[in-house]
Amino acid sequence: MIMEKELFTKVQQTLAGALGVDEADIVPEASLKRDLGAESIDFIDIVFRLEKAFDLKIPAGDLFPSHLLNDERFVKEGLVTAEGLTELRTKLPYLELEEFVKDPQITKLADCFTVKMLLRYLTDRLGKSSCSDQCCS
Amino acid sequence: MLLIKQKKIALRGVGVDLVSRNRVKQFLSCHGDYVRERFLNSTERRSFKRLSSRAFAEIFTAKEAFFKACGESWMGLEGFQGMRMKRLMGDHFEMEWRTGRTKKCYRGEGHFFRSGDLVGAQAMIWR
Numbered sequence: 001m002i003m004e005k006e007l008f009t010k011v012q013q014t015l016a017g018a019l020g021v022d023e024a025d026i027v028p029e030a031s032l033k034r035d036l037g038a039e040s041i042d043f044i045d046i047v048f049r050l051e052k053a054f055d056l057k058i059p060a061g062d063l064f065p066s067h068l069l070n071d072e073r074f075v076k077e078g079l080v081t082a083e084g085l086t087e088l089r090t091k092l093p094y095l096e097l098e099e100f101v102k103d104p105q106i107t108k109l110a111d112c113f114t115v116k117m118l119l120r121y122l123t124d125r126l127g128k129s130s131c132s133d134q135c136c137s
Numbered sequence: 138m139l140l141i142k143q144k145k146i147a148l149r150g151v152g153v154d155l156v157s158r159n160r161v162k163q164f165l166s167c168h169g170d171y172v173r174e175r176f177l178n179s180t181e182r183r184s185f186k187r188l189s190s191r192a193f194a195e196i197f198t199a200k201e202a203f204f205k206a207c208g209e210s211w212m213g214l215e216g217f218q219g220m221r222m223k224r225l226m227g228d229h230f231e232m233e234w235r236t237g238r239t240k241k242c243y244r245g246e247g248h249f250f251r252s253g254d255l256v257g258a259q260a261m262i263w264r
Contacts, residue, residue, distance in 0.1 A: 040201050041156055041164055044176070044214065048168045 007126070011118055014053050018045040028116040036115075050118070056125055061091070063113075063121060080104040094120040149264045150245075152205025154198040155257040161197065162190040175214045180221065191256065195249055196222065198258035203232045206260045207243045232260060 012026045032038040074084030094117045220234045228249040245262035
């Protein structure tokens, strides 16, 4: 079982390699897009690198809410509905939505894709029971 | 007198994407095999025995731009594999995408543009 510190270091190295940023800038709260400047090709690079680094396959719907955004029950006039938020919480429990719910514009959802989200996802996939404050705070 | 019934068409979506060739080169050096297996479809794999950074930059930006024009949500790499691009004269291309999940079919066109290290694509789909 991979240790939390080891997990974080490995994620830092992975993201630094993919995004060309300093490892010191890769903190759990950092948003991949807003803070670390990830663009389209970078997201694919990150997925490939994580798969290689942790020897796992990441299915499309695991990290990105692909199936939710085209459903009129979940997104209306550019805003994620209450039903959509519930669906997001159920299907993507790694996302932190506390800030997002205050102004749930769909265009701002990308800001919720943070380093912490990746850590939580990997913790879950790698079979750890929980991700403690040491790892994610 | 010959009456020609004009079909009304309207722009349904526009998408633009831009990528650095150096970034693509670095990406391919890391994930060349993965890209062939999981990003390219069977036709593209046959066409590109060796995938250059320029060729991949064009395929990538065309698919990304088309994806944005369609307004569909991220469908993972499998979504990109479902897109079929046909190169036309000059820097133009046509694209068709039959989405797996939402069972829709989009057709459109676009063109490439370049500036220094950057390769870009603009795609349009019509109603």
